[in-house]
Amino acid sequence: MKEVFPYKLYLVISEEGCAGRDFLQVAEQAILGGVDIVQLREKKASNSKFREIAFRLQEVLVKTDTPLIINDNLEVAQHVGAYGIHVGNNDVTPSQIRAVWKDCKSIGYSIEYLAQMKSKEVAASDCLAVSPVFKTPTKIDTITEWGLEGVSQIRRETNKPLIAIGNMNSDNVFEVVKAGADCIAVVSAICAAKDPAMAAFTLRNQIEKAL
Numbered sequence: 001m002k003e004v005f006p007y008k009l010y011l012v013i014s015e016e017g018c019a020g021r022d023f024l025q026v027a028e029q030a031i032l033g034g035v036d037i038v039q040l041r042e043k044k045a046s047n048s049k050f051r052e053i054a055f056r057l058q059e060v061l062v063k064t065d066t067p068l069i070i071n072d073n074l075e076v077a078q079h080v081g082a083y084g085i086h087v088g089n090n091d092v093t094p095s096q097i098r099a100v101w102k103d104c105k106s107i108g109y110s111i112e113y114l115a116q117m118k119s120k121e122v123a124a125s126d127c128l129a130v131s132p133v134f135k136t137p138t139k140i141d142t143i144t145e146w147g148l149e150g151v152s153q154i155r156r157e158t159n160k161p162l163i164a165i166g167n168m169n170s171d172n173v174f175e176v177v178k179a180g181a182d183c184i185a186v187v188s189a190i191c192a193a194k195d196p197a198m199a200a201f202t203l204r205n206q207i208e209k210a211l
């Protein structure tokens with residue numbers, strides 16, 4: 001049987017986050033290096049701009065059959081025919097998404113409190129983000145810094161695929177996977193790297209070593 005979420009290295013990208021470099025080239029290079037799923041996270045774009053950027057990214061991703069996840073925006077996700085969507089506690093809920101987007105292949109949901117684990121929203125999700133594993137300047141409106149013990153604690157509560165996010169880098173991904181993560185999601189470790197392909201390759205190697 002095909003695994004629902006076989007992905008190991010998850011790039012979260014925005015046009016602005018690539019600091020002047022062409023974000024499509026960054027995505028392309030990252031995939032060459034070992035990224036196998038990409039999320040477009042455009043927090044400030046209008047719907048029409050978000051759609052336009054998503055279509056451009058989708059054109060790059062289809063060449064390698066790499067799934068596109070849209071952050072937050074259900075309208076954009078459906079419009080571009082994305083693989084799935086990622087949402088948190090202040091967004092449209094996984095159960096609302098499930099009710100209206102019948103062929104959505106992946107709903108990701110951020111876990112910020114342990115109490116969420118018993119919720120119907122976790123039940124409606126396909127994969128869960130440990131949000132964040134470590135504090136990060138890339139996203140400062142976070143609540144719990146889970147740490148390695150938090151990853152293991154959430155692991156014990158679910159068999160759903162766990163995505164670790166927040167300050168993930170080549171020095172810590174090995175132990176984060178050992179603690180129970182199935183997939184590592186990054187922004188800076190790839191988007192701010194001089195060589196995104198090499199950065200992805202190094203991260204992927206560490207992940208594979210830990211599995």
Ligand SMILES: Cc1ncc(COP(=O)(O)OP(=O)(O)O)c(N)n1
Pocket residue numbers: 010012039041071072086087088089090091108110129131139163165185
């Ligand atoms: C893979 C992944 N994990 C967590 C998040 C954070 O989602 P959320 O809590 O909704 O915060 P914003 O990204 O919307 O600011 C994510 N986007 N991706």
Ligand SMILES: Cc1nc(C(=O)O)sc1CCOP(=O)(O)O
Pocket residue numbers: 012041110129130131132133136137138139142165166167168185186187188189
């Ligand atoms: C998009 C996002 N979500 C987070 C969460 O904790 O839910 S942390 C984050 C940004 C991760 O960036 P970096 O890899 O640069 O630390």
Ligand SMILES: [Mg+2]
Pocket residue numbers: 071072086087088089091
């Ligand atoms: Mg969100």
